[in-house]
Amino acid sequence: MNNFEYYTPTKVIFGKGAASQAGAEAKRIGATRVLIVYGSDRVRKKGLMDIVKKSLIEAGISYEEFGGVKPNPLLSHAEEGVQKAIRFNADLILAVGGGSVIDTAKGIAHGKGNPDQKLWDLWTKKAPIKASVPVGAVLTIPAAGSEMSDSAVLTNEETHQKFGINTEFNRCAFALLDPAEAEELPDWQLKNGIVDIMMHTMERYFIPEIKCDLTDRIAEGVIRTTRDNGRMVLKDRSDYDAMAEIWWCSSLSHNNLTECGRGKDFSVHKIGMALSALFDYTHGATLSAVWASWARYLYKDAVLRFARYARQVWDIEEADDEQAAVKGIDATEAFFREIGMPVSLKELGLADPDEETIRKLSLHATMNDTVKLSRIRPLSAADIAEIYRAAK
Secondary structure: OOOOOOOOOOEEEEOOOHHHHHHHHHHHOOOOEEEEEEOOOHHHHOOHHHHHHHHHHHOOOEEEEEOOOOOOOEHHHHHHHHHHHHHHOOOEEEEEEOHHHHHHHHHHHHHHHOOOOOHHHHHOOOOOOOOOOOEEEEEOOOOOOOOOOOEEEEEEOOOOEEEEEEOHHHOOOEEEEOHHHHOOOOHHHHHHHHHHHHHHHHHHHOOOOOOOHHHHHHHHHHHHHHHHHHHHHHHOOOOHHHHHHHHHHHHHHOOOHHHOOOOOOOHHHHHHHHHHHHHOOOHHHHHHHHHHHHHHHHHHHHHHHHHHHHHHHHOOOOOOHHHHHHHHHHHHHHHHHHOOOOOOHHHHOOOOOOHHHHHHHHHHHOOOOOOOEOOOOOEOHHHHHHHHHHHO
8 A cells, every 4th residue: 555645624514405504614714705606597596596695694794606607617717707706805715516616616716816827827837826715615416526626627718728736725615515406407417427426436446556455445335336326316316315325425536535545547537538628528428438448458457456346346257357357347338328328439429530630639638748648557649549549
């Protein structure tokens, strides 16, 4: 087991009615002026926004609203939010939404905390993040796990670059999680969330030759729990207990717990992020579309790891390690297909991409071939191109 540091400062309030505690939590951390960040009007129609605002008013806290966050959140929109936060002198950025809203809130917080720097310079590490504003989250969908993670992702629409940053400044001060909020979610959003939760865990799992039995068992449990309860909620959205399991898995999948002693990889995320940066595909769908191709390209370099995954997650009864590994990959792909997620670029919507498109995608994923992907075996842009071709 490798040395590690584990830090999770986010206070989580989990269960029915959690959103009503937004004001109390904001007051607890000393906030007096809150910028509420949200996406669509769905949070208004459901009455969630009214609950949040009522709680802030009761706590004696002023607020302003900033809406319009889109999936694959945009740099330009976050920059608008920074200027609003500065004008309002917000001392808390409160995200009411899913991962895209929370990531936008984190970007606004960093911009407000470093007003003399361009947000993209902070994002690309040309300038250091020296300070930030606290962020709170009222979650509406289980997926990205951004409510407890140290990461955030924005897309620069001018350059078609989608980058993530990791910093302890990204940790939310508090997160309010009410699984009942997802009861009316569209199937597509929930399916993408299920994939993203599984992928956040698997991106930390497939790192060979490091013994971390407890961390592995936690990760395997998160994947199995997400899969099993995902099947249940897709059949019966009113199954609160099954939905609650998925919500908790979402937070645990991306708060670094499942990387303790092992670390993380996120090469599949980089392959998928290139697709959403260039074509604006839904994040979870890009991951399911390429994962099996990535796994088949690399599994022989980590046969025992993939074999353990097959046996512990998918109950594969196969004595031969290589055959077990292949069956585990097949089982994962079959599950994605079972719940209606794409397992190829064609199913994603990118039918028969030409070589120039594959070249652009591969260079984006590897930052112009300056970064090698995967901790199983270093992958160059040429390797990533082969994975895209296999995913066609």
